[in-house]
Amino acid sequence: MEITVAEALVRCLEMEDVDLVFGYPGGSILPVYDALYNSENIKHILTRHEQGAAHAASGYSRATGKVAVCMSTSGPGATNLVTGIANAYMDSIPMVCITGQVSTLQVGTDAFQEVDITGITMPIVKHSYLLKDPKQLPSVIKKAFHIASTGRPGPVVIDLPRDVQDVKINFEYPKQTELSGYNPTYKGHPSQVAKAAKLIKNSKRPVIYAGGGVINSGASETLLQLAETISAPVVNTLMGLGTIPGDHPLSLGMLGLHGARYANLAVTNCDLLIAVGARFDDRVTGKIAAFAPDAEVIHIDIDPAEIGKNVISHLPIVGDTKTVLQALLKKIEPQENKGWFEQVQNWKKEHPITYSRRTENLKPQRVVERVYQYTNGQSVVATDVGQHQMWAVQYYKFNRPRGLVTSGGLGCMGFGLPGAIGAQIGRPNESVVLISGDGSFQMSMNELATAAEQNLPLKIFILNNHRLGMVRQLQEFYCDKRYMAVDFQFNLDFAALAELYGMRGYKVTSEDELEEVLPKVFDQPGAVIVNCLIDEQENVMPMVRAGKGIGE
Amino acid sequence: MLHTVAVLVENNPGVLARVAGLFSRRGFNIDSLAVGRTDDPAISRMTIVVEGDHRTLEQVTKQLHKLVDVIKINDITEEAHVERELVMIKVIADRTTKLEIMQIADVFRAKIVDFGPKTLTLEATGTEDKVNALEEALRPYSIKELMRTGKIAMLRGAKYTSLK
Numbered sequence: 001m002e003i004t005v006a007e008a009l010v011r012c013l014e015m016e017d018v019d020l021v022f023g024y025p026g027g028s029i030l031p032v033y034d035a036l037y038n039s040e041n042i043k044h045i046l047t048r049h050e051q052g053a054a055h056a057a058s059g060y061s062r063a064t065g066k067v068a069v070c071m072s073t074s075g076p077g078a079t080n081l082v083t084g085i086a087n088a089y090m091d092s093i094p095m096v097c098i099t100g101q102v103s104t105l106q107v108g109t110d111a112f113q114e115v116d117i118t119g120i121t122m123p124i125v126k127h128s129y130l131l132k133d134p135k136q137l138p139s140v141i142k143k144a145f146h147i148a149s150t151g152r153p154g155p156v157v158i159d160l161p162r163d164v165q166d167v168k169i170n171f172e173y174p175k176q177t178e179l180s181g182y183n184p185t186y187k188g189h190p191s192q193v194a195k196a197a198k199l200i201k202n203s204k205r206p207v208i209y210a211g212g213g214v215i216n217s218g219a220s221e222t223l224l225q226l227a228e229t230i231s232a233p234v235v236n237t238l239m240g241l242g243t244i245p246g247d248h249p250l251s252l253g254m255l256g257l258h259g260a261r262y263a264n265l266a267v268t269n270c271d272l273l274i275a276v277g278a279r280f281d282d283r284v285t286g287k288i289a290a291f292a293p294d295a296e297v298i299h300i301d302i303d304p305a306e307i308g309k310n311v312i313s314h315l316p317i318v319g320d321t322k323t324v325l326q327a328l329l330k331k332i333e334p335q336e337n338k339g340w341f342e343q344v345q346n347w348k349k350e351h352p353i354t355y356s357r358r359t360e361n362l363k364p365q366r367v368v369e370r371v372y373q374y375t376n377g378q379s380v381v382a383t384d385v386g387q388h389q390m391w392a393v394q395y396y397k398f399n400r401p402r403g404l405v406t407s408g409g410l411g412c413m414g415f416g417l418p419g420a421i422g423a424q425i426g427r428p429n430e431s432v433v434l435i436s437g438d439g440s441f442q443m444s445m446n447e448l449a450t451a452a453e454q455n456l457p458l459k460i461f462i463l464n465n466h467r468l469g470m471v472r473q474l475q476e477f478y479c480d481k482r483y484m485a486v487d488f489q490f491n492l493d494f495a496a497l498a499e500l501y502g503m504r505g506y507k508v509t510s511e512d513e514l515e516e517v518l519p520k521v522f523d524q525p526g527a528v529i530v531n532c533l534i535d536e537q538e539n540v541m542p543m544v545r546a547g548k549g550i551g552e
Numbered sequence: 553m554l555h556t557v558a559v560l561v562e563n564n565p566g567v568l569a570r571v572a573g574l575f576s577r578r579g580f581n582i583d584s585l586a587v588g589r590t591d592d593p594a595i596s597r598m599t600i601v602v603e604g605d606h607r608t609l610e611q612v613t614k615q616l617h618k619l620v621d622v623i624k625i626n627d628i629t630e631e632a633h634v635e636r637e638l639v640m641i642k643v644i645a646d647r648t649t650k651l652e653i654m655q656i657a658d659v660f661r662a663k664i665v666d667f668g669p670k671t672l673t674l675e676a677t678g679t680e681d682k683v684n685a686l687e688e689a690l691r692p693y694s695i696k697e698l699m700r701t702g703k704i705a706m707l708r709g710a711k712y713t714s715l716k
């Protein structure tokens with residue numbers, strides 16, 4: 001049967017079990033939206049900005065593990081997606097982004113709303129297609145989903161010229177894809193796995209360093225099994241939080257720049273570092289030479305290019321983290337490492353993550369701590385970027401994978417609200433909390449309309465310090481307190497804003513008020529914004545100084 | 553150190569931009585890059601000469617592999633291989649120097665491909681060293697233009713980079 005490319009696209013998406021797309025329409029993608037009109041299976045979420053659509057798709061994928069789809073028109077619609085695509089790329093999030101393009105004959109003529117989006121996004125996509133041959137549509141979509149979701153996941157862009165969308169083609173969805181240049185390795189090399197088992201056996205002070213790759217591969221349980229079998233404490237990257245329950249005795253939380261002192265001490269003193277689905281980012285390692293200086297490094301990752309990129313590993317294992325860990329588990333025996341375990345527990349006692357509650361002011365850490373307690377650690381927590389993000393991950397213990405939805409690699413302010421929207425849509429029956437800052441929130445607060453329109457019961461806490469706290473903290477330490485462009489002169493009543501969107505709004509300025517408001521927030525079904533006026537001087541601690549090793 | 557890398561790629565639009573973009577984005581230095589189709593028109597072959605130590609080369613190779621359009625990569629620097637480069641050189645020549653230049657061409661087995669009233673254009677193929685030497689030899693004669701194709705290279709004997 002002959003159908004248009006636009007109709008075929010919708011059929012392809014249905015074949016890929018897509019029931020949801022985030023997007024924003026426009027002239028160059030008109031036929032696709034027209035085809036969506038007829039689809040009973042695909043719901044379209046209209047955001048208020050294309051960046052919101054990309055971030056919401058990314059939040060949806062982060063919370064569910066599914067491939068998310070976002071779409072926009074050509075030109076400004078497409079460029080508005082770019083930050084969201086970069087954000088997904090940096091955190092290895094599977095996404096398919098469909099952009100309209102001017103008609104093939106106009107491509108290259110600087111036509112109205114023409115931009116070269118495949119060119120612009122080239123360094124921030126896993127792959128991209130500019131579809132010129134209408135017949136190729138089904139196979140391109142098949143490939144796009146395959147590429148986005150397999151191996152190391154990532155975003156794929158498909159640019160669809162306007163005239164191509166209207167061409168009729170004979171629709172048949174391919175069962176398989178053929179990509180001679182794309183063949184991710186899943187199974188770890190057996191001899192490497194055997195060597196790893198030997199290194200583990202000989203180690204007395206092992207540490208597992210687990211990142212987002214563990215979550216992507218669904219390897220959290222396997223990782224926990226490994227940790228428990230060899231009694232190895234686990235440190236997490238920001239993206240890896242939740243791979244081991246945050247309240248587990250072997251969990252040391254986040255390492256690195258704002259990581260727990262005990263996590264950094266464990267890494268600095270270990271004799272074996274087992275890196276799993278992590279990439280030795282500079283926020284994690286600090287001064288490379290002082291990172292795990294006494295350790296042999298086993299590096300397990302599906303992306304061979306990560307191995308040896310930042311840190312030389314003694315034993316690389318390329319493969320899917322879950323598959324490799326399962327193979328490894330078969331080769332190892334229980335280990336106690338008693339002295340090491342006690343040493344680590346002592347560090348935990350000596351250097352806890354704390355804050356001072358003595359002042360009159362409401363401490364941001366207290367807000368997060370109470371939200372954690374109030375939700376029994378069961379909420380999905382989305383964050384923006386800044387101090388509040390660090391407090392969120394220091395004081396909320398993530399007890400399961402995909403419990404944290406945050407912008408890691410890109411550190412992208414404005415991700416929080418749309419990210420939370422995507423997460424709540426993906427997990428409609430769960431509590432989703434957004435912890436944001438007044439700066440970040442104002443970058444995307446237009447998406448409150450989307451949340452209201454979709455009736456999403458988001459619980460939004462704005463840790464409001466009337467400033468760009470994280471940058472101010474940097475200026476305090478590195479610019480001699482010469483504060484430049486970090487204090488807001490105009491401040492907004494976020495509680496009143498909530499009312500405008502038909503949500504509840506509260507302002508809290510003290511611990512007592514916080515206690516009063518918490519039940520009101522969580523014991524009613526609707527969306528809430530809590531404007532928390534926190535201690536404006538508060539800094540994120542601990543903090544490894546620039547150029548220093550994380551153990552110093 | 554310079555490495556010679558043979559790369560097979562799908563002959564898709566944008567593939568050259570992807571490869572070139574990767575090099576600039578990751579801070580790898582391309583010394584030369586030659587590209588053309590193979591006997592299979594769907595597949596192109598690039599010969600990339602890239603500067604860097606072993607660790608850089610490892611990254612180059614791995615990052616190239618991540619490009620979906622890249623099918624196969626061979627660092628052939630340390631293996632026995634044949635390499636050639638084509639050069640065209642236009643030199644200013646009057647009646648007296650023409651003869652000298654033609655003698656130089658003879659020595660390097662270069663061909664005269666254009667004989668103008670005031671210029672001679674030479675074409676030569678050979679290894680990079682030979683082409684360099686020819687350039688040096690002609691330098692005293694006022695070179696008007698010179699262009700090189702960049703190196704292409706192939707493994708010797710039974711070894712190959714193709715997919716067969």
Ligand SMILES: Cc1ncc(C[n+]2csc(CCOP(=O)(O)OP(=O)(O)O)c2C)c(N)n1
Binds near residue numbers: 388414437463465471
């Ligand atoms: C899009 C973007 N622009 C700029 C930055 C740099 N930046 C990092 S944190 C920060 C301040 C964040 O302020 P706010 O959201 O109020 O959070 P706070 O640090 O005060 O908790 C800025 C400007 C960024 N990460 N992202």
